[in-house]
Amino acid sequence: MSIVETHNLSFDYIRRDEEGNVSSINRALNDVELAVEKGEFIAILGGNGSGKSTLAKHINAILYPTEGYVMVDGKKTSEEENILSIRQKAGMVFQNPDNQIIGSIVEEDVGFGPENMGVETKGIWERVEESLKTLGMWEYRKHSPMRLSGGQKQRVAIAGVVAMHPECIIMDEPTAMLDPAGRKDVIRAARALNDVEHITIILITHYMEEVIYANRVFVMEKGEIRMTGTPREIFSRLEELEELRLTVPQTTKLAAELKKRGLKEIPDGILTDEELIQSLCRSYLTM
Amino acid sequence: MSIILDHVNYIYSKGTSDEVKALDDVSFEIPDGDFLGLIGHTGSGKSTLVQHLDGLLKASSGSIYFNGEDIYDRDYDMKALRGKVGLVFQYPEHQLFEEDVFKDVCFGPKNLGLSQKDTELAAYRALKDVKLPxxxxxxxxxxxxxxQKRRVALAGVLAMKPEVLVLDEPTAGxxxxxxxxxxxxIKELHDKQGITIVLVSHSMDDVAEYADHIVVMDKGKVFMNGTPKEIFSHASKLETIGLSAPGVTYxxxxxxxxxxxxxxxAITVKEAADSIIRAVNHA
Structure with a gap:
């Protein structure tokens, strides 16, 4: 069964003047069809203003469709009685960790979600321990979040979501404000949550390298889904991606450049260093 | 025209239990026309350092020379320095506030005391330079x-006609x-107008592609200082402080x-491709 499903999803940002009359309508999502299965790792790519974040906010019931519907675990987001259970099932992680952390001590921050859900005290502490350990932040449980690095803060924010035992986590550019080491830690954490805990991950990002491990990639432009496929399929289409303000991982770009300049044996859509090196050794190494 | 930092130290919250040495004996030179990449992980002191370049922060000890003049001299014109060194912060679009783009870009030059006409001329040029329609x-x-917002914010700084443009992660987000x-x-401003660039970046690939000179910061100290090729030939040394060489180098x-x-x-895709093609053809 799909954990997240959208059908004919459209959304208009409506702006009103001082008298409350509609002054402009801006269509941010147009007829989006999306089905994410339980346990999948999905990536959504797209240029600035392509509608990625608007889509994410629909899955978490922060925004509601103008047309069509969004279902999370079989429940419509537009029906008010579903909102609490949807927000617990589909947790959200945002770009700026500083805007998501409210506790003055790491473990209190992580305990906030389950406490709000009405989990009894013993259960809260069990969840805090389990989620901080999963994110590799257990040793920092007594620290002040403000003293942590960006990547550590973001992992605390993710632990706070994990403690609510979600089925699905939507990450909206979780690494945009982090340095390379912090980015690696957060992506590794996302992959581990998917692999080990079987939590469905929907990752929105501008960094092509971060999506090579996704099961499927969706590419958005002007509120619509323009491309769908595995990372290998998507990254074989460099020119189309560039038209959509995107690119491919650096390794893929090097492989494509070599192929263009005559090394025809290199396959399309190379994703990792290992693949490129093996392909070069196989076809072009003369001993 | 150059900037010289000479044994610069900066201590946050001096005299309290939270005292942090954010810059620790920093000395290096930014020559005229340089394209400097400043790298280091979060908290290494990069942002603190760049705020010294236009006098926003004052060193706890040490000296900074701009064009041979000590900016901490009593009669040094600090206001003029702010016009010469343009600082573009992270997410600069958060600082846009005027009712239209043109007025926003006029704010800087007007504040520097330019006439209405010169202000508007400078704003117009700057918006053209950043290619805003x-x-x-x-x-x-x-x-x-x-x-587009980011380019307007950049134009607001360019309108002050800086000699040095300092950009703190201008591509974030x-x-x-x-x-x-x-x-x-930024490269065009450097190549065509000769503006000295200081680019603070987390992207090794970008720095490899654009910079002529790299300073690596760690724990408030200058960890390495050299050309991109020199710096990135020490990949394992960079890894000890949480950085790396560009992907193609590996x-x-x-x-x-x-x-x-x-x-x-090789540190860029182009260099790597050239070298691999040559190696295959020779074999």
């Missing part, structure tokens, strides 16, 4: 896309095309080990 000059900055546009623009090293006669100092 004319029809957007009189719209509210809040109606622009992320990349932009899509790949937006990143290329901004970096291409590929080249592995190819060399596998038996290809390739250049392991």
């Amino acid at each position: 004319d029809e957007l000059f009189y719209v509210s900055p809040f109606e622009l896309s992320g990349g 932009l899509d790949p095309e937006g990143r290329n546009e901004i970096l291409g623009l 590929i080249m090293r592995r190819l060399k080990r596998a038996g290809f006669d390739v250049d392991t100092t």
Whole structure:
């Protein structure tokens, strides 16, 4: 069964003047069809203003469709009685960790979600321990979040979501404000949550390298889904991606450049260093 | 024209239990016309350092010389320095506030005391330099896309005609095309107008592609100082402080080990491709 499903999803940002009359309508999502299965790792790519974040906010019931519907675990987001259970099932992680952390001590921050859900005290502490350990932040449980690095803060924010035992986590550019080491830690954490805990991950990002491990990639432009496929399929289409303000991982770009300049044996859509090196050794190494 | 930092120290919250040495005996030179990449992980002191360059922060000890003049001299004109060294902060679009784009860009030069006419001329030039389409000059900055807003913020600094442009992660949050546009623009300002650039970046690939000179910061100290090729030939040293060489450099090293006669100092996709093609054709 799909954990997240959208059908004919459209959304208009409506702006009103001082008298409350509609002054402009801006269509941010147009007829989006999306089905994410339980346990999948999905990536959504797209240029600035392509509608990625608007889509994410629909899955978490922060925004509601103008047309069509969004279902999370079989429940419509537009029906008010579903909102609490949807927000617990589909947790959200945002770009700026500083805007998501409210506790003055790491473990209190992580305990906030389950406490709000009405989990009894013993259960809260069990969840805090389990989620901080999963994110590799257990040793920092007594620290002040403000003293942590960006990547550590973001992992605390993710632990706070994990403690609510979600089925699905939507990450909206979780690494945009982090340095390379912090980015690696957060992506590794996302992959581990998917692999080990079987939590469905929907990752929105501008960094092509971060999506090579996704099961499927969706590419958005002007509120619509323009491309769908595995990372290998998507990254074989460099020119189309560039038209959509995107690119491919650096390794893929090097492989494509070599192929263009005559090394025809290199396959399309190379994703990792290992693949490129093996392909070069196989076809072009003369001993 | 150059900037020289001479044994600069900076201590936050001096005399309290929270005392932090953010800059620790920093000495290096930014020559005239340099394109400097400043790298280091979060908290290494990069942002503190750049705020010293236009006098926003004052060193706890040590000296900074701008064009040979000590900026901490009692009669040094600090206000003029702020016009010469343009600082573009992270997410600069958060600082846009005027009702239209043109007025926003006029704010800086007007504040420097330029006449109305010169102010408008400078603003117009700056908006042209950042390639903002004319029809957007009189719209509210809040109606622009992320990349456009960032270019307006950059124009606001350029309108003050700085000799040195300091940019703190100017591509954060932009899509790949937006990143290329901004970096291409910065390169053009450097190449065509001779503006000295200080680029603070987390992207080794970008620094490898654009910078002529790199300073690596760690724990408030200058950890390394050299050309991109020198710096990135020490990949394992960079890894000890949470940084790395560009991705292609690692590929080249592995190819060399596998038996290809390739250049392991390649740091950009183009250099790597050239070298691999040469190695294959020679064999």
